[in-house]
Amino acid sequence: MSTAPLEGMKKDMMINALELLRSQHDEVEDLIEQIEEMEDPGKKAELFADLADNLAAHATIEEKLFYPSVNAKNTHESLVEATEEHLAVKRLLSDMMNLDVEDEHFDAKLKVLKENIRHHAHEEEEEKLFPKVERMFNKDELAALGNEMIAMFEMLMAQEPRRNVPAETAQAAELQPMM
Numbered sequence: 298m299s300t301a302p303l304e305g306m307k308k309d310m311m312i313n314a315l316e317l318l319r320s321q322h323d324e325v326e327d328l329i330e331q332i333e334e335m336e337d338p339g340k341k342a343e344l345f346a347d348l349a350d351n352l353a354a355h356a357t358i359e360e361k362l363f364y365p366s367v368n369a370k371n372t373h374e375s376l377v378e379a380t381e382e383h384l385a386v387k388r389l390l391s392d393m394m395n396l397d398v399e400d401e402h403f404d405a406k407l408k409v410l411k412e413n414i415r416h417h418a419h420e421e422e423e424e425k426l427f428p429k430v431e432r433m434f435n436k437d438e439l440a441a442l443g444n445e446m447i448a449m450f451e452m453l454m455a456q457e458p459r460r461n462v463p464a465e466t467a468q469a470a471e472l473q474p475m476m
């Protein structure tokens with residue numbers, strides 16, 4: 298699958314796929330901390346909508362572009378586990394979208410979400426995935442993949458991607474066949 302390069306994107310602006318995902322993980326953790334500290338319910342709901350959009354778009358670019366691209370014998374099992382972890386996150390998000398931000402269960406679910414995401418991002422970054430991916434691909438390949446991923450991410454973010462989450466809670470995303 299190929300995506301048209303971002304308009305005006307120059308060659309020296311190529312983004313490494315792994316750095317892109319790492320920076321999105323950091324941004325999500327940062328948003329969660331802002332939500333935890335926010336006392337104004339209106340602003341808390343806005344921050345949560347932003348978090349849900351970011352998580353939905355991040356999960357989609359991983360499931361549609363990153364995971365299929367890195368699906369190999371030595372990563373397959375971790376990727377299947379990752380899609381199950383995405384499912385757990387989507388279910389929490391979907392529950393939270395139906396709760397008032399002032400409900401005590403909203404904050405309780407936010408804590409569980411934060412723990413799930415920390416665990417999942419740590420496994421992706423440090424343990425099971427990125428170190429293997431770094432050995433499978435060279436810098437140019439990772440940059441090309443990163444560009445495709447950021448183009449899809451920005452396209453999704455323009456369409457309130459959180460609205461797709463409730464429809465994705467029945468089962469884990471299907472992994473594309475091994476390369």
Ligand SMILES: [Fe+2]
Pocket residue numbers: 356359379383417421
């Ligand atoms: Fe993930």
Ligand SMILES: [Fe+2]
Pocket residue numbers: 318322355359418421
């Ligand atoms: Fe991720």
